[in-house]
Amino acid sequence: MKTEEQKRRPSKKPRAHTASSKGPSAVVRIGVIGFGYWGPNLVRNFQDLDRSRVVAVADLRKSVLTPLAKRYPALRLTTVHQEILRDPAVDAVVIATPVSTHFELAQTALQAGKHVLVEKPLAASSSEGTELINLARRKGRILMVGHTFEYNPAVLKVAELLKSQELGELYYIDSVRVNLGRYQSDGRNVIWDLAPHDLSIILHWVGKIPQRVSAFGQAYLQKGTADVAFIRMEFPGGTLAHVHLSWLAPAKIRRMTLVGSKKMVLYDDLDPSEKLKIADRGAHLDANSTEVRVDYRMGDVVSPHLDFKEPLKTECEHFLDSIFGNRPPRTDGENGNRVVRILEAADQSMKEGGRVISL
Numbered sequence: 001m002k003t004e005e006q007k008r009r010p011s012k013k014p015r016a017h018t019a020s021s022k023g024p025s026a027v028v029r030i031g032v033i034g035f036g037y038w039g040p041n042l043v044r045n046f047q048d049l050d051r052s053r054v055v056a057v058a059d060l061r062k063s064v065l066t067p068l069a070k071r072y073p074a075l076r077l078t079t080v081h082q083e084i085l086r087d088p089a090v091d092a093v094v095i096a097t098p099v100s101t102h103f104e105l106a107q108t109a110l111q112a113g114k115h116v117l118v119e120k121p122l123a124a125s126s127s128e129g130t131e132l133i134n135l136a137r138r139k140g141r142i143l144m145v146g147h148t149f150e151y152n153p154a155v156l157k158v159a160e161l162l163k164s165q166e167l168g169e170l171y172y173i174d175s176v177r178v179n180l181g182r183y184q185s186d187g188r189n190v191i192w193d194l195a196p197h198d199l200s201i202i203l204h205w206v207g208k209i210p211q212r213v214s215a216f217g218q219a220y221l222q223k224g225t226a227d228v229a230f231i232r233m234e235f236p237g238g239t240l241a242h243v244h245l246s247w248l249a250p251a252k253i254r255r256m257t258l259v260g261s262k263k264m265v266l267y268d269d270l271d272p273s274e275k276l277k278i279a280d281r282g283a284h285l286d287a288n289s290t291e292v293r294v295d296y297r298m299g300d301v302v303s304p305h306l307d308f309k310e311p312l313k314t315e316c317e318h319f320l321d322s323i324f325g326n327r328p329p330r331t332d333g334e335n336g337n338r339v340v341r342i343l344e345a346a347d348q349s350m351k352e353g354g355r356v357i358s359l
């Protein structure tokens with residue numbers, strides 16, 4: 001016997017339509033390029049959603065595709081990504097390859113009239129990013145960047161706290177994203193690998209572009225490829241942000257601290273049950289005192305309940321919403337290119353010994 005939930009859900013996915021003829025029951029046919037570490041998560045999510053169907057997967061390495069054939073026998077598997085890009089039965093292309101390949105793959109996909117979800121960072125330079133934005137506009141296609149943390153309930157909760165002024169004036173943000181490895185196959189340094197997450201989160205929270213960016217770092221293992229870096233950003237209004245990135249750390253840490261004039265927040269993405277802690281703590285100068293006297297407030301620390309849903313699932317759904325609604329996604333090309341501009345500035349500053357770069 002069917003459960004109520006099974007009765008409500010269609011037993012089969014609706015028939016696929018082409019991107020241009022989408023009706024209310026249409027399914028977006030997805031081609032995924034890149035099936036390394038992250039690609040399988042995208043395939044799983046798009047395959048699970050009712051409004052999309054993964055029809056083809058490409059990876060240069062045949063060995064990673066072989067297990068897929070058993071799990072999804074209907075999938076077309078190929079080592080030649082061009083087969084996906086020129087396939088009229090593919091409506092949207094999802095790119096999960098190293099950043100050095102993002103521009104060419106996204107450009108060819110958009111030129112072929114496909115919608116594109118490209119993994120972070122959008123491109124290897126902001127000029128490439130701008131070209132993609134303009135091309136998507138000309139072609140009338142959706143261009144979205146996989147800034148997964150902008151779909152994360154903890155990050156969204158902090159954005160709410162900031163908007164409602166619960167934290168007061170935001171003084172500074174400190175972020176630590178460190179672990180042991182993984183060195184990138186395409187020679188990109190730790191800034192390009194790890195910082196896109198911190199930057200997209202911080203820009204989402206602050207809602208402004210930093211005025212000044214500087215960074216310093218070191219290449220310990222591979223000459224010319226920094227494996228440790230520290231980025232500093234100054235925002236209009238005085239908010240500061242600091243990001244510590246490393247592939248050479250004894251433990252994995254994903255921790256962000258926000259200090260406001262009223263409250264403080266600790267966000268630990270690795271904490272399974274209490275990702276967010278809001279501390280009613282602060283300090284202020286006693287204006288009535290003739291000497292310098294600081295009063296400290298040591299109030300409660302609360303951990304709000306978060307309805308946790310896999311952020312990548314929300315991201316994939318948003319991509320489909322944007323295609324069906326024909327409206328720009330929250331993490332569109334412009335959003336992606338803002339992050340790329342800061343990555344470029346931080347990388348440049350690091351190469352010049354920490355020179356402050358104005359944006």
Ligand SMILES: NC(=O)c1ccc[n+]([C@@H]2O[C@H](COP(=O)([O-])OP(=O)(O)OC[C@H]3O[C@@H](n4cnc5c(N)ncnc54)[C@H](O)[C@@H]3O)[C@@H](O)[C@H]2O)c1
Binds near residue numbers: 061080185
């Ligand atoms: N949103 C997130 O949280 C998140 C997490 C991890 C990685 N990523 C991003 O995903 C992308 C991929 O990262 P990864 O860690 O999976 O890398 P990876 O090196 O593990 O996998 C990349 C795969 O792409 C394949 N590939 C490269 N060029 C190709 C081409 N032209 N055609 C077909 N296949 C090709 C490689 O063979 C490899 O299997 C990067 O942009 C990365 O920043 C995002």
